[in-house]
Amino acid sequence: MLLVFDINETLLDLAPLDEVLGGTEVRTRWFDLVIRTALVVTASGRYQDFAEIAGACARTVAPEADVPALGRTLRSLPPHPDVVPALTELREQGHRLVALGNSPQAVVESQVADLGFDAVYSAEAAGALKPSPKAYALVEHGGEPPVMIAAHDWDIAGAQAAGMRTAFVTRDGRLPLPAHPSPEWTVTDLAVWARSLRP
Incomplete structure (x- = not known):
């Protein structure tokens, strides 16, 4: 299978941003505002650099935040504990693994x-942020629907609309969207899920 991974929160832990933004609660408000802004930009048919959105939102929720430090920290976030074992297992099974993010390609x-x-x-190449179909269309595949793995309900919905199979990761106790097609998998631990795919 071709497995397509979202990056922020799905693979990478945002907790190191707490120090830059002034605590977990502020970081959560910041990322929620980043996502809401990105969704509005996408729904209105526009494109805006995701890093620029992140910086602008940081200045709103944490006026004293060091925006350059925020950018540096975003580039060096650690993976969640289940990520490396999961990717290792999936590679051993012969799956092709790719990443698809909203941040600029260099980030x-x-x-x-x-x-x-x-x-x-990077959605940058499509000129449209996820969940626009243009972003998912960047992923090159041989006709078999790829599987999108994400910790965000809007990302799962976008991938489904683009014809992908989906696996929702329940980071921080999140649940899939109600009144919407269910993901094929709902995953609490990526490493456990990866092992479950063994034939």
């Missing part, structure tokens, strides 16, 4: 540099 490549992906895609 995405820096974020996943140590995770060994076969390809890394």
Whole structure:
């Protein structure tokens, strides 16, 4: 299978941003505002650099935040504990692993540099942020529907609309969207899920 991974929160832990933004509660408000802004930009048919959105939102929720430090920290976030074992297991099974993020290409490549992906895609190349179908269309595949793995309900919905199979990761106790097609998998631990795919 071709497995397509979202990056922020799905693979990478945002907790190190607490120090830059002034605590967990502020970081959560910041990221929620980043996502809401990105969704509005996408729904209105426009494109805006995701890093610029992140910086603008930081200045709103944490006026004293060091925005350059925020950018540096975003590029070096650690993976969640289940990520490396999951990716190792999936590679051993012969799956092709790619990453697809909303951040600019240089940021995405820096974020996943140590995770060994076969390809890394940025919505920047599509001129449209996820969940626009244009972003998912960047992923090159041989006709078999790829599987999108994400910790965000809007990302799952966008991938489904683009014809992908989906696996929702329940980071921080999140649940899939109600009144919407269910993901094929709902995953609490990526490593456990990866092992479950063994034939």
